[in-house]
Amino acid sequence: MSELIRSARRRLGLSIYGLAERLGVTAGAVSQLERSERAGTIKLSSLERALEALGERLTTSTSPATMADRHLLSARSAAEAIGAELRSADPSAALRLTSQAIDHFRQARSENEIADFLEEPEPIGDERWDTLLATAVAWDAGERGITPPTWTDRPPLTSDWVPGPDTEHSDEYIAYLRAAAEPAFLEKGIVVRARDLASA
Incomplete structure (x- = not known):
């Protein structure tokens, strides 16, 4: 559904291994995070944590539904x-x-x-x-x-x-x-x- 983690990581020129080091997890865990984000099954807390490790903040907003x-x-x-x-x-x-x-x-x-x-x-x-x-x-x-x-x-x-x-x-x-x-x-x-x- 989205690729916020992968896009932010690439903007920083950071590899999966580099992000894994920042998060204190394995490269396989980062790869799984990115796959679950693309599939739309990532937990919001995991997405926020990964983005914070990349120096980014997740924001959401709503607007009134229209016809x-x-x-x-x-x-x-x-x-x-x-x-x-x-x-x-x-x-x-x-x-x-x-x-x-x-x-x-x-x-x-x-x-x-x-x-x-x-x-x-x-x-x-x-x-x-x-x-x-x-x-x-x-x-x-x-x-x-x-x-x-x-x-x-x-x-x-x-x-x-x-x-x-x-x-x-x-x-x-x-x-x-x-x-x-x-x-x-x-x-x-x-x-x-x-x-x-x-x-x-």
Whole structure:
């Protein structure tokens, strides 16, 4: 997994025998240390001791886990990708990305990942899609008992909208969709069913 001991030893121009002498062990024991480090089975105390003998100090640090670490969308990256699809005139792909973002939000495992997902995105540039993403995030957060961030509280659209390709829908079709639409979305003027937001 790593070669910290071997690399430090070579930087000093020190042979296995030289390090063995510093540690008060045999050359075979040093060779075994280096092999166990490469295999990822070395004890932390043994690694620290060997590095100290080489005049180096082992340090570790942590950083909050992010959605990107697991190759998952956050609200920020989803908004950016949705905007790119809209600029490419592909609203179907934009809708799929909205669904995928919600699916990825559900995969957030830690408080850090949830907080990372919920950071406010840059505007998509289309009020309807900004409202759809915000409403979808607020809806799913509420379903999970998570307080939605303030950026998800957007005013309703001025007229009903069916997300996806900009096609004319009959009044009958709109009425059919409205009957099965999610109330949280209808309140925002978005006519969409929960299954329409399910990631395939």
